[in-house]
Amino acid sequence: MTHRRKALLSPRTYIMLLAAMLLLSGCTKYVVLKQEFPVPVMQKHPYTVTLLLEDSLRNYVHEEKFADEADWKVQFGIANVALYTQMMEGMFERVEVVNKLNPNRRYGTIIKPRMADYQLSTPTLSSTDYYEVWIKYELEVLTGKGTPVTSWPFTAYGRNPKKFGAAESALAEATRRAMRDAAAAVVLDFMNEPAVKAHFQGQSSGTGSGR
Numbered sequence: 001m002t003h004r005r006k007a008l009l010s011p012r013t014y015i016m017l018l019a020a021m022l023l024l025s026g027c028t029k030y031v032v033l034k035q036e037f038p039v040p041v042m043q044k045h046p047y048t049v050t051l052l053l054e055d056s057l058r059n060y061v062h063e064e065k066f067a068d069e070a071d072w073k074v075q076f077g078i079a080n081v082a083l084y085t086q087m088m089e090g091m092f093e094r095v096e097v098v099n100k101l102n103p104n105r106r107y108g109t110i111i112k113p114r115m116a117d118y119q120l121s122t123p124t125l126s127s128t129d130y131y132e133v134w135i136k137y138e139l140e141v142l143t144g145k146g147t148p149v150t151s152w153p154f155t156a157y158g159r160n161p162k163k164f165g166a167a168e169s170a171l172a173e174a175t176r177r178a179m180r181d182a183a184a185a186v187v188l189d190f191m192n193e194p195a196v197k198a199h200f201q202g203q204s205s206g207t208g209s210g211r
Contacts, residue, residue, distance in 0.1 A: 028071040031172045035082030037180065040090035040187045047200055048094040048108030050144070053081055055099065062118040069124050070167075074175065076115070084113050087183050091191075101146065109149075109199065110142040116153060120171060123162045131171045132159040133178040139186070141196055150195035156182035 058081055062074040088095045088111065096108065117136035123129055135156045141149040158177030160170050190196060 028073055029168050029171075031072065031074045031168050031175070033074070033076050033079035033172060033175060033179075035077075035079045036176065037079075037083050037086050037183060039086045040183070042090060042187065044093045045091060045191060045200070046093050047203060049088060049092045049096075050107040050110045051084060051088050051095055051097045052101065052110050052112040053084060053097060053099055054112065054114075057081075057084075057113055057115060058099065060115045062120075064120065066125070069122065072120060072171070074118065074120070074171070079176075079179065080113070080115070083179050083183060087186055091187060107144040109144060109203070110140075110146065112140040112142065114138045114140065120174075122167070122171070129161050130159045131162060131167070131174040133157070133171070133174045135175070135178045135182060137182055139190065141199065143199075149199045150193065152190065152193050152196065154182070154185050154189070156185060 058078065060076040060080060062076075063072070065071045085095075085097055094108065101107070101110070114137065115135070116138045117134070119134040121130075121132040123131065126132065135158075136153060137156070138151055138153045140151045143149060156178045158174045158179070158181055160174040160177065163170050191200070
C-alpha cells in the first residue's frame with residue numbers, strides 16, 4: 001500500500017502568495033473629479049460678494065478604508081473651486097474670488113464654503129446596483145469686516161448605477177451629481193435663509209454692514 005505525501009508550499013511560493021493577498025487587500029481606487037458645472041441662469045442679486053476659497057476646500061481629499069473591498073481616495077482638487085465660482089458668478093452681480101483675506105483691504109459680503117463631510121456607499125456595501133454619495137457643505141457668511149453673520153449647513157446627494165470595470169468612473173459621476181445637487185440647493189434656498197436674507201436686505205436699505 002502506497003501513501004501519497006501532501007504537497008507543501010515552498011517558502012518562496014508562500015511568500016509570493018502572501019504578498020499577492022496583501023496587495024489585493026491594500027488596493028486603493030483613485031477618483032479625480034472634473035470641473036464640469038454650469039453657471040446658473042437666473043436674475044442676479046445686485047450685491048458684491050467675496051468668495052473665500054481656502055486651501056482646505058481647494059485641496060480637499062477624502063480617504064476611506066473598508067474591510068471587505070478596496071479602499072477609496074477621492075480628490076476634489078479644483079472641482080470645488082469651479083463649483084462655487086461658477087455658482088456665485090451666476091447668483092451675484094459682482095464676485096471676487098480669494099484664497100485668504102487681507103486685513104488691510106475692504107471686501108464685500110464674505111461667503112466661505114467648507115466641506116463638512118463626505119460619505120460614499122458602493123454596491124458591495126449596500127447590496128444595490130448603485131454607487132451613492134452624500135456631501136455635507138457649510139456656507140459661512142461674514143460681513144466685509146469679517147464679523148460672522150450666520151453659518152448654513154446643507155446636504156447633497158447623488159447616485160450612479162455601477163458599470164462593469166469602471167468603479168472609479170461610477171463613483172466620480174455619483175459625486176458630480178451630488179455636487180450639482182448642492183448647487184441647486186444653494187441657488188434655490190441660500191438667499192431665503194432668514195439670517196442671510198436679513199443681512200442682504202440691510203445692505204439694500206443702507207443699514208447693513210456689507211463692508
